Amino acid sequence: MTEQIAPPTPAPDGPTPLAARRVPRAFTPFRHASYRRLGTALVLQTFASGVWVIALVWEVIRIGGGAGELSVVSTAGAIGVLLPALLAGVVADRVPQKLILIVVAAVELAGMTLVALLSWADMTQLWHLAAVSFATGAAMAFYYPAYSAWLPALVPEQDLMAVNGFEGMVRPTIGQALGPGVAGFVVGAASSSAALGIAAAFSLIGLMALTTVPLTAVRRDLSTGEGGEPAGPGSAIATAFADIREGWVYMMRTPWLLATLLFASVMILVLMGPLEVLIPFLLKDKLGGGPGDHAIVMACFGIGGALGSMAMASIRMPRRYLSWMNLMWGLGCLPFLLIGVAQEVWVVAASAFVIGAFFSAPMVIWGTLLQRRVPPHLLGRVASLDFFVSVSLMPVSMAIAGPVAELIGLEATFAIAAIVPGVAAAVAIVWAKLPADEVAHPLRDEDPGPAAA
Numbered sequence: 001m002t003e004q005i006a007p008p009t010p011a012p013d014g015p016t017p018l019a020a021r022r023v024p025r026a027f028t029p030f031r032h033a034s035y036r037r038l039g040t041a042l043v044l045q046t047f048a049s050g051v052w053v054i055a056l057v058w059e060v061i062r063i064g065g066g067a068g069e070l071s072v073v074s075t076a077g078a079i080g081v082l083l084p085a086l087l088a089g090v091v092a093d094r095v096p097q098k099l100i101l102i103v104v105a106a107v108e109l110a111g112m113t114l115v116a117l118l119s120w121a122d123m124t125q126l127w128h129l130a131a132v133s134f135a136t137g138a139a140m141a142f143y144y145p146a147y148s149a150w151l152p153a154l155v156p157e158q159d160l161m162a163v164n165g166f167e168g169m170v171r172p173t174i175g176q177a178l179g180p181g182v183a184g185f186v187v188g189a190a191s192s193s194a195a196l197g198i199a200a201a202f203s204l205i206g207l208m209a210l211t212t213v214p215l216t217a218v219r220r221d222l223s224t225g226e227g228g229e230p231a232g233p234g235s236a237i238a239t240a241f242a243d244i245r246e247g248w249v250y251m252m253r254t255p256w257l258l259a260t261l262l263f264a265s266v267m268i269l270v271l272m273g274p275l276e277v278l279i280p281f282l283l284k285d286k287l288g289g290g291p292g293d294h295a296i297v298m299a300c301f302g303i304g305g306a307l308g309s310m311a312m313a314s315i316r317m318p319r320r321y322l323s324w325m326n327l328m329w330g331l332g333c334l335p336f337l338l339i340g341v342a343q344e345v346w347v348v349a350a351s352a353f354v355i356g357a358f359f360s361a362p363m364v365i366w367g368t369l370l371q372r373r374v375p376p377h378l379l380g381r382v383a384s385l386d387f388f389v390s391v392s393l394m395p396v397s398m399a400i401a402g403p404v405a406e407l408i409g410l411e412a413t414f415a416i417a418a419i420v421p422g423v424a425a426a427v428a429i430v431w432a433k434l435p436a437d438e439v440a441h442p443l444r445d446e447d448p449g450p451a452a453a
Helices: 017-022 025-031 033-062 067-082 085-092 097-120 126-140 143-154 157-189 192-211 233-252 255-286 291-313 321-331 336-341 345-373 376-408 410-431 434-440
Strands: none
Touching: 025 033, 025 157, 033 067, 033 097, 033 126, 033 143, 033 157, 033 192, 067 126, 067 376, 085 097, 085 143, 085 233, 085 376, 097 126, 097 143, 097 192, 126 143, 143 157, 143 345, 143 376, 157 192, 157 291, 157 345, 233 255, 233 376, 255 291, 255 321, 255 336, 255 345, 255 376, 255 410, 255 434, 291 345, 321 345, 321 410, 321 434, 336 345, 336 410, 345 376, 376 410, 410 434
């Protein structure tokens, strides 16, 4: 049996346009049955992932592992994500995205179920956890490009900003707060085996919800023949490399895209290490804080991100969307100056809240911008380039943060994290002539028709 393929450009199902306008902007995507199903799957799978992350840590501890063993498992997952990251975009532009997400969810479910069963049977070994972490990481590399490329086929373009805002709210609240919180409670009250079982159960329910979303055809550029049928087995590798090259060429020839990705590379390089590595030591060594204080700071970062995402999803796309996006990212790092000189934990927590809000709010613009200006047949590959840039520089930033802080001190390192992104944002705006570009390519919610690059 073949599954029916839904049309690529959906019409609102349910309320009339007048009624739809009365719905708060952040909730307009839920007018569409297809997105209600996808949103349900997203919440369930994000919760499962949040539980899994904490349960996996405590499973390593349960079998007698320490920081070194946990590093092995984490590194295996990071390598798994990086290796197929660029290929994932090629697949997302050639295979129906629903099928990709189902495979990703199935691999995650299989890994969680296997580790849960091994844990219940008390047969877990470190190499089991490393292998599953690698496999689930490799699967997750395919998730973001496919998800990003699928959304414009499920909701009208005027709803994309709200969709990206909802995702930006779900990940910090469900994936970084609720899921880990439930996992910690279950591990403490029962065992890591029970938490792993919960992760597998919710992953299964999320997979079932995902299967109810209509299958849509891969969006192709019919005017030029781009995104045609995949080549035969003999030329599959050459075709894949050609597709990757096409994505790189588009990036290099698109100033707003190249400038923003280069700026984002600089920002991630100076931001993630201080945020993830140095703040715990600042709290412990300078402010006399402990794990509870660190949890409060990171919770404030997540809450700020969730509120920033929802606030951005509740308004129209700014007319100066490129300038606002880059400036919010760059200037949003300035509170690192306060963190570097803080004498109280609440100052660090409040600063983390602001950083989280200004980090996540522009992500809503960025996701919408890609989905509305990148040609449909290239969206998966461009999304994979974005994902690759983000993921590849995170471990580099974390690796150099400690040595840099030892060399120049915590205060100076946090000052670099505060100032460099703002300078890089200004350079990107001027160098790529972003104000002129956004005037030439307005993204107004009322503009009909497909987005032009």
